[in-house]
Amino acid sequence: MATQSVTAPQTFDWAHVPKRPGFARRMGRLARQHPAGVFGLVILLLFVFLGLFGKQIAPYPADELSVGLPLQGPSSAHPFGLNQNGQDVFSRVISGAHVSFVICFWAVFLGAGMGSFLGILGGYFGRWLDYLIQRSGEAFAAFPSLVLFLMLRTAFGPTLKTIIVAIAIGALFGGNRVLRGQTIIERNQVYVESARAVGCSEWRIFIRHVVPNVLPLVVVIMSGTAGAAILAESALAFLGLGPADVSWGRDMSGNNLSIARTGYWHVVVFPGIAISLVVLGANLLGDSLRDIWDPRLRK
Amino acid sequence: MRQYALRRLAYMPLIVVVVSLITFFTLRLPFATDPVTLYVNQNTTQEQEDAIRADLGLDKPVLEQFVVWVGDLVRGDLGHTFRSNQPVWPEIQRRWPVNLEILVFSVFFSTVLGVTFGVITAVKQNSAADYGFRVFAVFGQSIPEFFLLILLIVLPSLWWNYSPPVGGHVSIFEDPVKNLRLYLPPTLLLGVGGAAALMRLTRSTLLEVFRQDYIRTARAKGLSGNKVILQHGLRNALIPIVTLTGAHVTALFFGSLILEQIFSINGLGQFFLVSAMTADFPVVQFLVFYTAVVVVTMNLLIDLSYAVIDPRVKYA
Numbered sequence: 001m002a003t004q005s006v007t008a009p010q011t012f013d014w015a016h017v018p019k020r021p022g023f024a025r026r027m028g029r030l031a032r033q034h035p036a037g038v039f040g041l042v043i044l045l046l047f048v049f050l051g052l053f054g055k056q057i058a059p060y061p062a063d064e065l066s067v068g069l070p071l072q073g074p075s076s077a078h079p080f081g082l083n084q085n086g087q088d089v090f091s092r093v094i095s096g097a098h099v100s101f102v103i104c105f106w107a108v109f110l111g112a113g114m115g116s117f118l119g120i121l122g123g124y125f126g127r128w129l130d131y132l133i134q135r136s137g138e139a140f141a142a143f144p145s146l147v148l149f150l151m152l153r154t155a156f157g158p159t160l161k162t163i164i165v166a167i168a169i170g171a172l173f174g175g176n177r178v179l180r181g182q183t184i185i186e187r188n189q190v191y192v193e194s195a196r197a198v199g200c201s202e203w204r205i206f207i208r209h210v211v212p213n214v215l216p217l218v219v220v221i222m223s224g225t226a227g228a229a230i231l232a233e234s235a236l237a238f239l240g241l242g243p244a245d246v247s248w249g250r251d252m253s254g255n256n257l258s259i260a261r262t263g264y265w266h267v268v269v270f271p272g273i274a275i276s277l278v279v280l281g282a283n284l285l286g287d288s289l290r291d292i293w294d295p296r297l298r299k
Numbered sequence: 300m301r302q303y304a305l306r307r308l309a310y311m312p313l314i315v316v317v318v319s320l321i322t323f324f325t326l327r328l329p330f331a332t333d334p335v336t337l338y339v340n341q342n343t344t345q346e347q348e349d350a351i352r353a354d355l356g357l358d359k360p361v362l363e364q365f366v367v368w369v370g371d372l373v374r375g376d377l378g379h380t381f382r383s384n385q386p387v388w389p390e391i392q393r394r395w396p397v398n399l400e401i402l403v404f405s406v407f408f409s410t411v412l413g414v415t416f417g418v419i420t421a422v423k424q425n426s427a428a429d430y431g432f433r434v435f436a437v438f439g440q441s442i443p444e445f446f447l448l449i450l451l452i453v454l455p456s457l458w459w460n461y462s463p464p465v466g467g468h469v470s471i472f473e474d475p476v477k478n479l480r481l482y483l484p485p486t487l488l489l490g491v492g493g494a495a496a497l498m499r500l501t502r503s504t505l506l507e508v509f510r511q512d513y514i515r516t517a518r519a520k521g522l523s524g525n526k527v528i529l530q531h532g533l534r535n536a537l538i539p540i541v542t543l544t545g546a547h548v549t550a551l552f553f554g555s556l557i558l559e560q561i562f563s564i565n566g567l568g569q570f571f572l573v574s575a576m577t578a579d580f581p582v583v584q585f586l587v588f589y590t591a592v593v594v595v596t597m598n599l600l601i602d603l604s605y606a607v608i609d610p611r612v613k614y615a
Contacts, residue, residue: 002496139318141594144549144550144590146556150575150583151575153575154324155331226439227440252446252449260452261453261456265454269450289571
C-alpha cells in the first residue's frame with residue numbers, strides 16, 4: 001500500500017487558460033488565410049491614397065502639354081509613355097484616381113450605406129415602411145442605371161452631383177434587398193425574443209442587437225458597391241459623360257482611342273489596367289470579407 | 300398561379316406609369332435644363348423665344364403637357380424630336396434591330412459560357428480546371444467591358460495587322476456573313492462579364508445542390524453521372540441562374556451603348572445619348588417608357604418561369 005501512487009486530482013489551472021490571441025495575431029492569421037483579400041485591400045488603400053494625393057505626387061501636372069515627344073512609347077522617364085498631346089500618361093493615370101475615388105466614396109457611403117440602413121429598417125419594422133421601400137426599389141429597378149443617369153443628365157446637366165446621385169441610387173436599392181432579407185432572418189432569432197422578454201424596447205433591440213449582427217454584411221455590400229461604382233464611373237467617362245477632364249475612362253475614349261487604333265496602344269491600355277486593377281482589388285476584398293463574415297457560408 | 304399572373308399584370312402598368320411620371324416631371328423641374336435655351340442665342344428676341352417654346356409645346360402647364368403626351372402615346376403618336384423635328388417612331392424603328400441583335404448574342408454567349416463553365420467547375424471542384432476558370436471569372440468581373448472591346452480592336456491590329464470591322468450595319472437577313480463579322484466578336488466579349496458572374500453563381504448553387512440527399516439517391520439508384528448532374532443537379536440550381544440572366548438583359552442597355560460607341564454603330568443607345576445631351580424630351584421620355592416596359596415585362600416572365608422550373612413554387 002505504501003507504493004500506491006496517488007494520482008492527484010487533475011486540477012485545472014485557471015491562471016493559465018490560453019488567452020485569446022491579441023488583435024494583431026488574429027489579423028495576421030486572417031491575412032494568411034486570405035492572401036487574395038490582403039492583395040485587394042492593399043490595392044484599395046493605394047487607390048484611396050492616390051485619390052487623395054495623386055495630383056500632388058504625380059511627376060508632371062496631368063494637363064501639362066508637351067512634356068516630351070508626343071506619342072513616345074514607355075521609357076524610363078515616362079513609364080507609361082506620352083499621349084498625342086505630349087502629356088505624361090503615368091501622371092494622368094495617377095491624377096485620374098481622384099474622380100473615381102470621389103464618386104466611389106459617395107456611392108459607397110451615401111448609396112450602399114444608406115441603402116443598407118433602409119433595408120435593415122424595412123426588414124425589421126416591416127409593414128408600410130417595408131412596403132414603401134420595396135415598391136420604390138422596384139420602380140427604380142425599371143430604370144437601368146444608364147437610363148436613369150441619362151434622364152437625370154437631361155434634366156440637370158453634366159455635373160458631378162448628377163453622376164453621384166445616379167450611381168448612388170443604383171447602389172441604394174442594390175444593397176437594401178440583401179440586408180432586408182438578412183434582417184428578417186435575424187428578427188426571428190431566439191436572442192431577439194429573449195431581449196424582448198427582458199423588456200428591451202423595440203429601438204434598443206434594433207440598435208443594440210439586430211444592427212450589430214447584420215453589420216458585417218453591410219461591409220461586404222460596400223466593397224461590392226465600390227467596384228461597381230468605379231466601373232460605372234469609368235464607363236460614363238468613356239462615353240464622354242464624365243465630370244472631369246482627367247479621368248481613366250475619358251483617357252480611353254475619343255482621340256485617344258482613334259490614335260490607339262493606329263498602333264499607339266500605350267495611350268489607352270494603362271488607364272484600362274488601372275481601372276481593372278482597382279475593381280479587381282475591390283472584388284477580391286469583397287469575396288474574402290464574404291468568406292469571413294457571411295453567416296450562410298459559415299459552416 | 301393564374302390569379303398571381305393577373306395581379307402582376309395589373310401591377311405592371313402601374314410601375315410603368317410611375318416611372319414615366321417621374322421622368323416627365325423631373326425633366327420639367329424649375330431648376331432643370333430648359334431645352335429652349337439650346338435653340339436661342341443673344342440675338343433672339345423674347346417673341347422668338349416664346350414662339351420656339353410654343354412650338355416645342357413647352358409653354359403649357361406641365362400637367363396639361365403630360366395629358367397631351369399620354370394621349371398621343373396611347374394613339375401611337377410619339378411626337379417629333381426637338382432637335383430635327385423628325386417623327387420619333389421611324390427613328391426608333393430604324394435602330395432597334397441593332398440593339399435586339401446585340402442583346403440576343405451577348406445574353407446567349409454569357410448564358411452558354413457561364414452555365415457550362417459553372418457546371419464544369421462544380422463537378423471538378425478543386426481541380427486545375429476549377430481554379431483556372433475561377434481566376435478567369437474574377438478577372439472577367441473586374442475588367443470594364445469597354446476596355447475588353449478596345450483591346451479587341453487595338454491588339455489584333457498590333458499583332459497581326461488585322462482589326463475587326465467597324466461600323467456599316469447591315470441587316471442579318473440581307474448579308475449574314477458581313478453582319479456576323481461585325482457583331483460576333485464584340486458581342487462575345489460583351490458577354491464575358493456576364494458569363495463570369497453566372498459561372499460563379501452556377502458553381503456555388505450547384506455545389507449546394509450536390510450536397511442534398513436526392514442527389515445521393517439519384518446516384519444510388521444507378522442514374523448515369525450526366526443525368527444526375529444535369530437533370531437532378533442543374534434543374535434545381537436553375538432559379539438563381541434565370542434571375543441573374545434577367546438582370547443581365549437590363550444591364551445590357553449600358554453594354555450595348557458602349558459597343559455602339561466603339562464600333563460606330565448607330566443604335567438606340569447612341570440615339571438616347573445624343574437626345575439626352577440635347578435635352579430632346581420626346582425621345583428621352585419615350586425611351587425611358589420603352590425601357591420600363593421591357594424591364595417590367597421581363598421581370599414578370601422571370602417570376603412566372605420559377606413555377607415552370609420548380610413545381611414546388613406556388614403563387615397563391
